[in-house]
Amino acid sequence: MTTQRRCPDCGVGLEAMEMQTGDGFTLYLVTNERKRGLRGTFGMKEKLRPVPHVCPECGLVRQYAER
Numbered sequence: 591m592t593t594q595r596r597c598p599d600c601g602v603g604l605e606a607m608e609m610q611t612g613d614g615f616t617l618y619l620v621t622n623e624r625k626r627g628l629r630g631t632f633g634m635k636e637k638l639r640p641v642p643h644v645c646p647e648c649g650l651v652r653q654y655a656e657r
Contacts, residue, residue, distance in 0.1 A: 595643050595652070595654070597645035597647065597648065597650055598650075599645070599648055599650060600645055600647040600648050600650075602645060602646065602647050604643035604644060604645055604650075604652065605643065605644050605645075605646055606641055606642075606643050607641075607642045607643070607644050608641075608642075609640065609641075609642050609653075616639065617639075617640060618637040618638065618639055618640075619637065619638040619639075619640055619655055620635050620636075620637055621635055621636045621637075621638060622635065623635065623636045638655040638656060638657060639655070639656045640653040640654070640655055640656070641653065641654050641655075641656045
């Protein structure tokens, strides 16, 4: 479910972008919560992907964790 995010300064809709490192790898946020299922029993933590949203007017960047 994608919701339209709005810039708190300009009030216009933010545009979702993709973020990568200089090596082309995707960044992840690692939580303290264990993964569900078999991987969680081995102690693997849940990873979330940060999705940057950019305001086309003022350039504000906000990141939201996507589950």
